[in-house]
Amino acid sequence: MKILVCISKSPDTTSKIAFTDGDTKFDENGVQYIVNPYDEWYALVRALELKEAGGGTVSIITVGTAADDAIIRKALAIGADEAVRIDAEPTDAYFTAMQIAEYAKSNGFDLVLTGKETINYNGSQVGGMIAEGMEVPFISLASKLEVNGSSATADVEIVGGVQTVEFGLPAVISAAKGMAEQRIPNMRGIMAARTKPLNVVAPADVSALTSFTSYAMPPAKSECKMIDPENMDELVELLHNEAKVI
Amino acid sequence: MSTLVYINSNDGLAKNALEAVTYGKKLGGDVNVVTTGGADEATLASLGEYGAGKVMVDRSVTSNDPGQIANVVKAAAEATGATTVIFSHDFIAKAAAPRVSVKLKAGLVSGAIDVPEGNKVKVNVFSGKAFGYVEVNTDTKIISLLPNSFQPEAGGSACGVEEFNGNAGEAAIKVIETKKPEGDIPLPEAELVVSAGRGLKGPENWGMIEELASELGAATACSRPVADIGWRPHHEHVGQTGVAIRPNLYIAAGISGAIQHLAGVNGSKVIVVVNTDAEAPFFKAADYGIVGDAFEVIPRLTEAVKNFKAAN
Ligand SMILES: Cc1cc2nc3c(=O)[nH]c(=O)nc-3n(C[C@H](O)[C@H](O)[C@H](O)COP(=O)(O)OP(=O)(O)OC[C@H]3O[C@@H](n4cnc5c(N)ncnc54)[C@H](O)[C@@H]3O)c2cc1C
Numbered sequence: 001m002k003i004l005v006c007i008s009k010s011p012d013t014t015s016k017i018a019f020t021d022g023d024t025k026f027d028e029n030g031v032q033y034i035v036n037p038y039d040e041w042y043a044l045v046r047a048l049e050l051k052e053a054g055g056g057t058v059s060i061i062t063v064g065t066a067a068d069d070a071i072i073r074k075a076l077a078i079g080a081d082e083a084v085r086i087d088a089e090p091t092d093a094y095f096t097a098m099q100i101a102e103y104a105k106s107n108g109f110d111l112v113l114t115g116k117e118t119i120n121y122n123g124s125q126v127g128g129m130i131a132e133g134m135e136v137p138f139i140s141l142a143s144k145l146e147v148n149g150s151s152a153t154a155d156v157e158i159v160g161g162v163q164t165v166e167f168g169l170p171a172v173i174s175a176a177k178g179m180a181e182q183r184i185p186n187m188r189g190i191m192a193a194r195t196k197p198l199n200v201v202a203p204a205d206v207s208a209l210t211s212f213t214s215y216a217m218p219p220a221k222s223e224c225k226m227i228d229p230e231n232m233d234e235l236v237e238l239l240h241n242e243a244k245v246i
Numbered sequence: 247m248s249t250l251v252y253i254n255s256n257d258g259l260a261k262n263a264l265e266a267v268t269y270g271k272k273l274g275g276d277v278n279v280v281t282t283g284g285a286d287e288a289t290l291a292s293l294g295e296y297g298a299g300k301v302m303v304d305r306s307v308t309s310n311d312p313g314q315i316a317n318v319v320k321a322a323a324e325a326t327g328a329t330t331v332i333f334s335h336d337f338i339a340k341a342a343a344p345r346v347s348v349k350l351k352a353g354l355v356s357g358a359i360d361v362p363e364g365n366k367v368k369v370n371v372f373s374g375k376a377f378g379y380v381e382v383n384t385d386t387k388i389i390s391l392l393p394n395s396f397q398p399e400a401g402g403s404a405c406g407v408e409e410f411n412g413n414a415g416e417a418a419i420k421v422i423e424t425k426k427p428e429g430d431i432p433l434p435e436a437e438l439v440v441s442a443g444r445g446l447k448g449p450e451n452w453g454m455i456e457e458l459a460s461e462l463g464a465a466t467a468c469s470r471p472v473a474d475i476g477w478r479p480h481h482e483h484v485g486q487t488g489v490a491i492r493p494n495l496y497i498a499a500g501i502s503g504a505i506q507h508l509a510g511v512n513g514s515k516v517i518v519v520v521n522t523d524a525e526a527p528f529f530k531a532a533d534y535g536i537v538g539d540a541f542e543v544i545p546r547l548t549e550a551v552k553n554f555k556a557a558n
Pocket of ligand 1: 442468471487507521
């Protein structure tokens with residue numbers, strides 16, 4: 001089985017969020033990039049588990065510039081066989097997804113895995129767009145994935161519960177919490193990652209459909225009102241009359 | 247200007263469906279609703295009260311198959327000449343809206359929290375730590391509205407309901423089993439949430455959290471370590487790497503307020519924090535703070551809510 005895992009970078013979760021150039025650009029000053037947690041902890045690790053159990057290959061793919069090679073090596077250290085970088089700025093979800101769909105179609109993958117969203121743009125768009133581009137099923141927000149030959153089953157989130165679904169391969173799956181356990185790369189993995197193949201591929205001709213034009217920080221919170229722990233009637237009264245939430 | 251709102255009516259009309267129709271009305275112009283699912287005609291006609299001019303229902307789609315839903319939405323958008331297509335950013339929209347975006351080659355804006363200004367739509371970014379403005383470069387735009395960003399506003403009267411054939415095609419995804427825990431309030435759409443963290447010491451102490459939640463009619467949530475060690479189910483984990491929520495009220499007991507936790511909850515309208523440590527970072531993000539032991543404060547709060555309900 002051939003598995004393709006989509007990898008995105010995102011700022012470390014403790015990064016200070018700030019903007020420059022008149023609030024039109026994310027301020028990368030002092031920001032550490034990590035592999036987007038959903039891509040790494042769930043999509044990539046589940047792909048490796050499936051390979052360990054049933055054989056095959058795991059490739060990772062990212063749409064990005066040479067500056068992203070460090071992130072790709074981080075992901076390779078966890079254990080994929082090879083990496084592909086589509087050499088372009090990932091301008092929007094559509095652009096990114098169409099690049100990956102093109103590559104996946106012409107290289108015959110059985111399974112394409114993404115994280116359920118990135119922690120910077122939180123769009124949940126790329127997986128579904130890849131599936132539409134490949135004209136295959138899209139299994140969104142899966143917390144469990146099993147492959148049986150040419151079909152697979154997954155547990156997916158629905159309002160107030162979970163549903164077990166079955167579908168044929170190839171398919172695109174977005175991975176949510178529960179699908180796998182985070183793996184910490186070991187020294188051998190990190191060393192091996194340095195020499196694993198990283199293929200740089202020219203982008204297909206696609207135009208973005210959207211663009212971020214500016215950013216803003218939320219207004220600062222007003223002072224926290226402290227309440228006597230003995231007096232919960234006061235809290236209830238404030239929640240009712242002042243905050244009007246109950 | 248013509249707006250098409252997709253809602254799912256498999257389980258009747260959820261609040262976030264009414265929010266999406268209300269939002270559609272705020273854009274001005276015609277509002278048509280397209281739906282898949284089994285709701286009866288009178289129920290669907292009631293969407294007129296929230297601003298729908300007409301409801302188109304394709305009853306051939308009985309599951310949540312995103313491929314089928316995307317086909318129906320595309321057909322309805324073309325049939326009504328829609329320039330804006332609205333979804334509520336729930337699990338169905340996350341699966342189907344990207345497919346519609348590719349089919350129509352129309353820019354998709356996910357997690358909108360305000361009405362568009364021209365071609366620009368405000369969204370949450372960095373898991374709620376900041377806002378972004380997304381410009382759509384195509385004539386048709388698709389907006390997936392973050393639940394609980396707008397409240398439903400009824401005022402109009404019932405509208406017409408038409409059967410619609412959206413050429414849905416075959417379902418590619420077969421449902422084998424559905425598990426819905428009885429009585430649980432789903433977290434992403436909940437208006438009130440009671441949440442607890444490692445300060446509660448162990449899973450056996452969650453009874454008081456559930457009691458407060460049930461007294462308030464709230465959903466329950468937890469911090470990440472609590473889900474990771476298995477004290478609570480994964481779907482309750484809120485934060486940057488869990489569920490992002492924006493309820494009207496978020497009560498956090500025994501949670502320190504780490505930046506990754508705050509990212510998923512700071513869209514809440516009102517935050518109440520209970521913590522023994524007066525220096526806990528969560529107090530900086532809170533509206534009401536109680537420095538105290540959750541084991542005493544939470545049962546006391548439950549009592550106070552009971553008394554309040556009895557008196558009102
Ligand atoms: C990449 C990454 C992603 C992450 N994503 C998330 C995420 O999505 N969500 C998330 O929650 N975390 C996330 N974390 C973890 C986060 O950094 C914190 O470790 C976590 O939120 C702490 O959980 P906690 O507040 O329950 O526990 P602790 O930090 O241990 O805090 C317990 C709190 O309880 C208080 N307390 C103790 N006893 C009592 C008592 N009797 N009554 C009242 N208060 C009491 C203590 O004073 C303390 O403030 C992430 C971390 C990383 C590195």
